[in-house]
Amino acid sequence: MTTGASLAETFDVVVIGSGPAGQKAAIQAAKAGKRVAVIERDRQVGGSCVHTGTIPSKSLREHAMRQRVRHVDLMDEPIQSLLDGVGNTVAAHDAYMAAQLERNHIVLLRGRASFNSANELAMRRIDGSQTTVRANIIVIASGSRPRTPPHLAVDHANVLDSDSILSLAYLPRSLLVLGGGVIASEYAAMFAALGCKVTQADQHEAPLSFLDPELTTYYLDELRRNGGEYIPRADAIATKFDGISQVRTEFKDGRSILSDKVLVALGRIANVDGLNLDAAGIALTARGHIQVDDNLRTTAKGVYAAGDVVGPPALASVSMEQGRRAACHALGLLVPSDPVSRLPSGVYTIPEIATVGLDEDGARRHFGGAIVGRARFEEIARGQINGCQQGILKLVADPGGRRVVGVQIAGDGATELVHIGQLGLAAELDVDAYVDNVFNFPTMAEAYRIAALDIVKQRGRVSTSETVADVISAIL
């Protein structure tokens, strides 16, 4: 084995990992004029978001969406053909990100990092050689990987995780999805839409239990329409290939389910192995994530952490913001006061679900009450035209029905539509602003006005302007 060591390199900021969090942290620091290095263990930059997660799975979802229209029998279809164009998308994204790092004069180091101390890393390259990298600020953005509980025998042939499911040779006839979170629900929705018989099983009463139950109803309805089912209160205790053709999954309550394949999507674990965190005095949470404060500082001076490695929500969008905020705080730059509460969440189920701000329950707890305006997609002309009639937009307002505190959407295009509400929250627009402003017609954005009018109606037709009164009278 070739081993070599070179002289230590010193940077102002070193980022471990080039996924969404790492990339944004590095670029933020570079734009502040700092000398920055990113240490990436893989040949490609972008992390699992680009290569095994967000981008490939969304490409498969696009195919599933087209399938809803075409109704073609895809059984025995190679998965590769369903991921058409994903290679080019990933390559283009990879090239774009590499160019972005280069444009910002960020040094990309290939290897695996481990801490010697809070400001020194040992980096082992793929050829076995080693070097030392020093920086006063280190950002850990090493991401996460699927969690595989030891009692569920993930073999990447019959029992898969959310990485290996995307390299299946063929679309299976039946799929058992273990888990009720975002990844489990997204894959359950996709494979059901592709024509696979999907059973989703989880310990919770409903999937996506962190969301407003009114939204998850739309997901469950669509899953059932595609022949799928959700089994609540189901705790899988073993998976066993039955020696014939299927995997038998046994549950704590005595039931068992046979399926061609099983997807284990029971959360993700932080990639902290090999980082030698003890050497820097970096503490972990009880769930194995890196412990950080509100400013993403770890327990070691000068060391920050961002993205999946610090735990939920583990969304690419949130990771990017965390990376940026970590770098800003570390460099003493102005950090936006509280953007995290206004970060949108997008779940790419079929239909999509997106939220920003408080949901109905949260608003009631926070304000002691709430007025919720609803717009159902079946009432919207664009929804009729697009065939997107299954959906809802909920505008959540304070008890007085004036201040918008959250937006919850289920339906096609929800992950795009939510951004209007997000900007409205950021600009502190009140309910009437959604009525006063004219949206293009026909668009799904019209849902905001309908929901706002619903709030106006509930608060007792107390409008702030003549325009609003005119609009309300015209529509109501």
Add this chain to the structure above:
Amino acid sequence: MPEFAAVNGTGHHEFEAMNSSAQTTAPDDLDRVLHEAMADESLELPPPPQVVSEVMRLTRGEAAGNDAADANSSELAQLIQRDMALAGQVMRVANSAVYARRNPVVTLPQAIAWLGIREIRNIAFAVALKGQVFASAYFRGVVTDLWRESVITALFAQEIARLKRRNVESAYLCGLLHRVGMAVILNRVGAVVLERRLTPDPAHVLRLAARQEARVGTLLSIAWQLPPSVSAAISHWRDPPAAELSRTEVMEVALARQISDEMRTPGAGGELPDTLLGPVSRWMDELSIYPDELFTIMAQRAAIYATAESFT
């Protein structure tokens, strides 16, 4: 990486023995005959192995419950029993060192239960491939080596895929079939050579065949409706970056071949060969497999070679 490391082994000795008693056919005549034999219209691609279709039918997800599954298992045992080559192979694998158990497996149903259907499918596919494609009366030694090389590549590719959290079935199939074009050509050319009593220069045949193997392999892949990743592996295993589709699978095959070439002696050594690590293998680099991860794969080489032995 030597292109014909395996086929220059046993096969070459066979050629030398043949050539010592006969004069080599003139290259120009031979080229004409060989080109004719390799042309699309005279290749006579073998049909997809019948037994595999049957096994696939019986092992698909049609079994809705235990009763159906049991019925299929019994039908499968009968099917295997009717095919002596397959039955023998199933018993041989079940009793091989890889599946070592206290008491030998003595009945087919016992072997099926012991191995599991995925393994049975692999065996059925392998036996059919070996019998119908990797078979040549004239080039027996060369094709045997080619077959062994393919099985070992398939098994290493499977372990590489598992390590990288990728589906192992596709990697196995790509490894097993990446040189199927060469096997088809040698099968066909061997028949022509015997029929016309030619005495070709073996190295010359292999050089010509190498130029055609990707084309012929791709034809077979299309005829058998194999996944696109298999076509990619057939066409690009020598140059994975050229693959537009399934590049990762192709690189897995390329690295699997490199590992098997380096580790040709089962159980020998334990250290990483310099050729793999200094400079680092391009395919390790492309797949981001670090030296300790390569150790994990190589730790399984004894089991892989034992499985390969039971397949050949």
